Amino acid sequence: MFNYGYFSFESKDDLLKKAAEYWNPGKVSFWKEAGTPMVIDRREGYFLYDMSGKRLIDLHLNGGTYNFGHRHPELVEVLKSGLDYFDMGNHWFPSVARAAFAEKLVATAPHMKYAIFGAGGAEAVEIALKTARYATKRRKIVSIIKGYHGHSGLSVAAGDERFSKIFLSEMPDDFIQVPFNDIDALEAVLSKRDVAGFIIETIPATYGFPMPEDGYLRACQDLCRKYGTKFIADEVQTGLMRTGVMWGWQGYGLTPDMFVCGKGLGGGIYPISACLTTEECGAWLIEDGAAHISTSGGAELGCLVGHHVIEMLQRPEVVSNVNFVAEFFARGMAEMIERHSDIFVGVRQRGVVLGLEFDHPEGAVAVSRALYENGVWAIFSSLDKRVLQFKPGVVLDVDTCQEIMDRFDAAMPRARELLKTMRRAA
Amino acid sequence: MSEQATLDAPRLSVPDRELSRARMKVGRAAWAARYYKDFSRDAVMAIADAVAKAGYEKAAQFAEEAVAETGFGVVEHKTIKxxxxxxxxxxxxxxxxxxxxxxxxxRKIIELPKPAGVVFALAPATNPVATVYYKAMLAILSRNAIVLSPHPAAKAVSSAAARHLAQAAEATGAPAGLIQCVEAPSIPLVQDIMGSDRISVILATGGTAMVRAAYSSGNPALGVGPGNAVAYIDPTAKVDAAARCLVESKAFDNSVLCTNESVAITLGSNRGNMERALRSAGAHVCNETDTGRLRDYLFTDKGFNLDAIGKSATWIAERAGLRVNPSTKILVPVVETPGQDDLLFREKLCPVLTLTAAGDFEQALTFAKHTTRRGAGHSAAFHGEDTDRLVAFSQGVPVYRVVVNAPCSQGAAGFATHLPPSFTIGTGFAGRSSIGENLGPQHLVQWTRIAYGKDVPAALAGIDLDAVSSGRAMPAAPVASPEPATHRRSADVSRDELRRLILEELRSLKGGDA
Structure with a gap:
C-alpha cells in the first residue's frame, strides 16, 4: 500500500495501470519495454528511489534541473521561507524578488542588460526568438539539425521534426536548419540577410553532446554579426556551472546577443526560466513592456530560489567541486573505455556534461538499461541513441562518484549481453 | 511603516550560508584527500617544504596580525612560535x-599506511596562527586534507594563514582544497561539522566544552584538556637557573601556552633564595598586600578575569593596583602555605606565577598532585638534581610530561626539550583524552597489517609495493584556487559580540586552552 495521504495506490502495478489509463499510455509502455520502468517515489540528494524501493543514483538530473541534487536542504529552506512571505506574485507589477533576481542574473553576464522571465525553457526560447524578430524586423530563424529548444510553437519549430511533425507544427518557410559544425552551410543561409536569429545549444544535448569543433561557435557568432542576425545561445543544459563556468558560452569566449536558461535555475523545486538580452535586443521592453505576458513566468518564489541558486553556484567551494567531479569522470571514463573498448567507443566531455558513445545505433538504450539494473539512472540521447547522456551533479561527493564508476564497470557485461541480443535481432 | 521595516530586520529567514559553505569545504577536502593519499613520499616532502617556507616567510606578519586581532600575547614570541x-x-x-x-x-608483517582522510581541526584564540601552521603541517605529513575552524576571535588571521599555506601547497602540486579554513565559525557550525559523517577525525584544541563536544560527536577525536602546571624547585636546584627558566617561561607570549607554570613550589628552607633569584631574573615578588590585590583582580566571583589573558605583567600590575618596575617580566604572588583552596593556585593564562613553600618534599608532592588535578594529564616541571625525588614526583603527579631544569611553556610543548614540538598536548586518560603524548602526524595515520602465518613461507622481499603510492602529481587545476570571500561588514562580529563569545567559551572551560 502506498498511502500518500491525499491519494493512495495498492502497488506499483496499480499506479502504472492508472498512469496508463489517465495520464500517458505511450510513456508508460515505452519505459516498461525499455526495461527501465521507474516510478520515482522518494528522492534525496543525488538518489532516487523507485516505488519498489530500488535506489538509483541520478545521472539524468533532467538535464541539470537537479544540478544540486534532489531537494537540496538549503534550497528547500529558501523556498519554505519564501512561502511565509511571497506567492507567485502579480506579473504585471514590478516586484522585489524579480528585480533582485534579474539584477543577479545580469551581473553574471555583464554585456547583457535585461533578464526576461518565463516558467520553462521553451518559454524563454520563445521570448528569445520573438525578441530577435523584434530587433531585426526579420522573420526567419536558423537552428542546427537535431537541435532541441523545447515544445512550444516557435521553439518546437526550431528543433528536430521528431517533435513537430506529429503536431503539424513544423514551419519550413520560416525555420531553417543547418548541419552542426558546418560553418559554410550556415553562411549560405545567413548571407541572404533575412534571418532574425540563429539559435544553438552551446553543446547540443538531445543530439548526444557532440562537441563544437574548435572555433565553430565563434565563427557562427561572427557570421551572425556580419549578416545582422542575432546570435542566441541556448544554455538550458550547459548553463549553471555545468561546463565549469557559469555559462557555457563564457568558456568559448562568446558574447551572444541573447541566451536562455532554465532547468536547474529553479533548483529542481520551483520552475523558472530566463532569457537574457542585450540593451539593443531588449528595446521592446521600453516600447511595450506588456508585449510578452506570462502569469507564471518569473513567479516570485521561483525568483527567490533562482537568486539563491546563482549565489550557491558562485561559491568557490562549488566551483572547485565541479572541477573535481569533471576531472574524476575524465580519468574514470578513460579507464573504462580501455577496459570495455569493444562496446564503449567514445567520450564527449566538457565539465560535468558528458556523452558516452557506444558501438550500436541504439547502444545507449541498452547501456541505460544495464545501468538501471545496476542502480544508476542515466538516459540515452533522444536524437542519437548511440550516445548516453551522463550528467553528474555539481556538488557530488567523492564517495558517490566512486560508487558511480564502480557500478558503471559492473554494468558493462550486462550491456554487452543486451547489445549482443540486439545485434542478433537486427 | 511596519514594525519590521523600522527594525530593518530581514523579512525572510535566510539559510546559514556559512554552515552550508563549511559542509561544502568538507566535501572539497574529501576530494583532495582522495588524491593526496596516494602521493609519494618525495611529493609529500616537497609540499611540506614549500608550506614550511611559506609559513616561515609570513610568521612575523601573522604574529602581528594575531596580536592585533585577539589582543593576546606578544608579537615577538608569537613570531617564534x-x-x-x-x-x-x-x-x-x-x-x-x-x-x-x-x-x-x-615477523612476516607488511604495514600499509592509511591516512585518516578529512581532518577537522579546531584552533584556539590564544595560539591561532601557530596552531593553523602546526595542524596543517601534521595533515600534510600524514597525507590528510584538513579543514580548520579557528576561534571566532581570531578568524581573520587564521583564514589568511590557512589560505597562504594552501596556496603554497597547491603551487607545489597538492590537490586544491587540501588546506581550508572556515571563514566565519560559530558554535552551531562547529557542532554540525563535528557530528558529520563526512569527517574522519577531529583535532580539538580549545576550551573544555569544545573538547567534550568533540568526544561526544560520535566521530573519532583527538582532544586535549586544560593545564595547571606545577613547578617543583628542589633545594638541589641551581636556584638562579631555575628562576630564569620560570621567568622566561611565564613571560613567553604572556603565558598563553597551556604548558606554562601556574604554581611554583619549593621547600620552606629554600624560599628566601627562590624569591631573591626570581627578583634578579625579572620577577616582581609580591608582599601580602600585593598578593591580595592580584588575587582580587584575577579572580572575580565569575571566575578568572578574562581581561588578563595573554596580557603583560606591567599591564596586569597597573590594573590590579600594584606598583612595579617597568621592566618587570612576571608577577609572583606568594601564598605562605600550600593549601588547596587559594584561588591563586588555579590556572592563569597570564604572566602570574604563584609561589608557595612546603615543609618537606612529601608535603610538596601531595600539594603538586592535588594542584595538577585541575590540569590533569598535562604538564609539570622539576628543577633540581635529586633523581630519586624526580622519579617520585613524576610517578606521583597525574601528568604525562615532567620538564626537568627547563622552562615548562616551551619544554612541554617540545621546543626546549626533545619532546615532539606540539600545540596539542595530549592529556591522556587522566585528562579524559585519547592520547597522552604530544600530538604528531603519526596520530593521523593508521596501518593495514598484512600478517603471514607464523609457520608458512613468506618471501616479503619479492613483493612489489610500488603501487601503494603512485606519486603522480596533480594535473594543473583547470580553475585557480578560490579567492577569499569578501566579508560583508555587517556579518563581522562586533567587539561586544566577540567579547561575549570569548566569555562564553572561557567561562565553561574554567581556565584556558590546552
Whole structure:
C-alpha cells in the first residue's frame, strides 16, 4: 500500500495501470519495454528511489534541473521561507524578488542588460526568438539539425521534426536548419540577410553532446554579426556551472546577443526560466513592456530560489567541486573505455556534461538499461541513441562518484549481453 | 511603516550560508584527500617544504596580525612560535616516514599506511596562527586534507594563514582544497561539522566544552584538556637557573601556552633564595598586600578575569593596583602555605606565577598532585638534581610530561626539550583524552597489517609495493584556487559580540586552552 495521504495506490502495478489509463499510455509502455520502468517515489540528494524501493543514483538530473541534487536542504529552506512571505506574485507589477533576481542574473553576464522571465525553457526560447524578430524586423530563424529548444510553437519549430511533425507544427518557410559544425552551410543561409536569429545549444544535448569543433561557435557568432542576425545561445543544459563556468558560452569566449536558461535555475523545486538580452535586443521592453505576458513566468518564489541558486553556484567551494567531479569522470571514463573498448567507443566531455558513445545505433538504450539494473539512472540521447547522456551533479561527493564508476564497470557485461541480443535481432 | 521595516530586520529567514559553505569545504577536502593519499613520499616532502617556507616567510606578519586581532600575547614570541611550526617542526618529523610501506621480514608483517582522510581541526584564540601552521603541517605529513575552524576571535588571521599555506601547497602540486579554513565559525557550525559523517577525525584544541563536544560527536577525536602546571624547585636546584627558566617561561607570549607554570613550589628552607633569584631574573615578588590585590583582580566571583589573558605583567600590575618596575617580566604572588583552596593556585593564562613553600618534599608532592588535578594529564616541571625525588614526583603527579631544569611553556610543548614540538598536548586518560603524548602526524595515520602465518613461507622481499603510492602529481587545476570571500561588514562580529563569545567559551572551560 502506498498511502500518500491525499491519494493512495495498492502497488506499483496499480499506479502504472492508472498512469496508463489517465495520464500517458505511450510513456508508460515505452519505459516498461525499455526495461527501465521507474516510478520515482522518494528522492534525496543525488538518489532516487523507485516505488519498489530500488535506489538509483541520478545521472539524468533532467538535464541539470537537479544540478544540486534532489531537494537540496538549503534550497528547500529558501523556498519554505519564501512561502511565509511571497506567492507567485502579480506579473504585471514590478516586484522585489524579480528585480533582485534579474539584477543577479545580469551581473553574471555583464554585456547583457535585461533578464526576461518565463516558467520553462521553451518559454524563454520563445521570448528569445520573438525578441530577435523584434530587433531585426526579420522573420526567419536558423537552428542546427537535431537541435532541441523545447515544445512550444516557435521553439518546437526550431528543433528536430521528431517533435513537430506529429503536431503539424513544423514551419519550413520560416525555420531553417543547418548541419552542426558546418560553418559554410550556415553562411549560405545567413548571407541572404533575412534571418532574425540563429539559435544553438552551446553543446547540443538531445543530439548526444557532440562537441563544437574548435572555433565553430565563434565563427557562427561572427557570421551572425556580419549578416545582422542575432546570435542566441541556448544554455538550458550547459548553463549553471555545468561546463565549469557559469555559462557555457563564457568558456568559448562568446558574447551572444541573447541566451536562455532554465532547468536547474529553479533548483529542481520551483520552475523558472530566463532569457537574457542585450540593451539593443531588449528595446521592446521600453516600447511595450506588456508585449510578452506570462502569469507564471518569473513567479516570485521561483525568483527567490533562482537568486539563491546563482549565489550557491558562485561559491568557490562549488566551483572547485565541479572541477573535481569533471576531472574524476575524465580519468574514470578513460579507464573504462580501455577496459570495455569493444562496446564503449567514445567520450564527449566538457565539465560535468558528458556523452558516452557506444558501438550500436541504439547502444545507449541498452547501456541505460544495464545501468538501471545496476542502480544508476542515466538516459540515452533522444536524437542519437548511440550516445548516453551522463550528467553528474555539481556538488557530488567523492564517495558517490566512486560508487558511480564502480557500478558503471559492473554494468558493462550486462550491456554487452543486451547489445549482443540486439545485434542478433537486427 | 511596519514594525519590521523600522527594525530593518530581514523579512525572510535566510539559510546559514556559512554552515552550508563549511559542509561544502568538507566535501572539497574529501576530494583532495582522495588524491593526496596516494602521493609519494618525495611529493609529500616537497609540499611540506614549500608550506614550511611559506609559513616561515609570513610568521612575523601573522604574529602581528594575531596580536592585533585577539589582543593576546606578544608579537615577538608569537613570531617564534609560528616559525617553530615551520622548518623546526618539519625537521623534527623529517625522518618519520608515514608514506612508505613498512616490511618486517622477521615477523612476516607488511604495514600499509592509511591516512585518516578529512581532518577537522579546531584552533584556539590564544595560539591561532601557530596552531593553523602546526595542524596543517601534521595533515600534510600524514597525507590528510584538513579543514580548520579557528576561534571566532581570531578568524581573520587564521583564514589568511590557512589560505597562504594552501596556496603554497597547491603551487607545489597538492590537490586544491587540501588546506581550508572556515571563514566565519560559530558554535552551531562547529557542532554540525563535528557530528558529520563526512569527517574522519577531529583535532580539538580549545576550551573544555569544545573538547567534550568533540568526544561526544560520535566521530573519532583527538582532544586535549586544560593545564595547571606545577613547578617543583628542589633545594638541589641551581636556584638562579631555575628562576630564569620560570621567568622566561611565564613571560613567553604572556603565558598563553597551556604548558606554562601556574604554581611554583619549593621547600620552606629554600624560599628566601627562590624569591631573591626570581627578583634578579625579572620577577616582581609580591608582599601580602600585593598578593591580595592580584588575587582580587584575577579572580572575580565569575571566575578568572578574562581581561588578563595573554596580557603583560606591567599591564596586569597597573590594573590590579600594584606598583612595579617597568621592566618587570612576571608577577609572583606568594601564598605562605600550600593549601588547596587559594584561588591563586588555579590556572592563569597570564604572566602570574604563584609561589608557595612546603615543609618537606612529601608535603610538596601531595600539594603538586592535588594542584595538577585541575590540569590533569598535562604538564609539570622539576628543577633540581635529586633523581630519586624526580622519579617520585613524576610517578606521583597525574601528568604525562615532567620538564626537568627547563622552562615548562616551551619544554612541554617540545621546543626546549626533545619532546615532539606540539600545540596539542595530549592529556591522556587522566585528562579524559585519547592520547597522552604530544600530538604528531603519526596520530593521523593508521596501518593495514598484512600478517603471514607464523609457520608458512613468506618471501616479503619479492613483493612489489610500488603501487601503494603512485606519486603522480596533480594535473594543473583547470580553475585557480578560490579567492577569499569578501566579508560583508555587517556579518563581522562586533567587539561586544566577540567579547561575549570569548566569555562564553572561557567561562565553561574554567581556565584556558590546552
Amino acid at each position: 609560528n616559525r617553530l611550526c615551520t622548518h623546526d617542526l618539519l625537521d623534527y618529523y623529517r625522518d618519520l616516514d608515514l608514506v612508505t610501506p613498512r616490511v618486517d621480514e622477521a
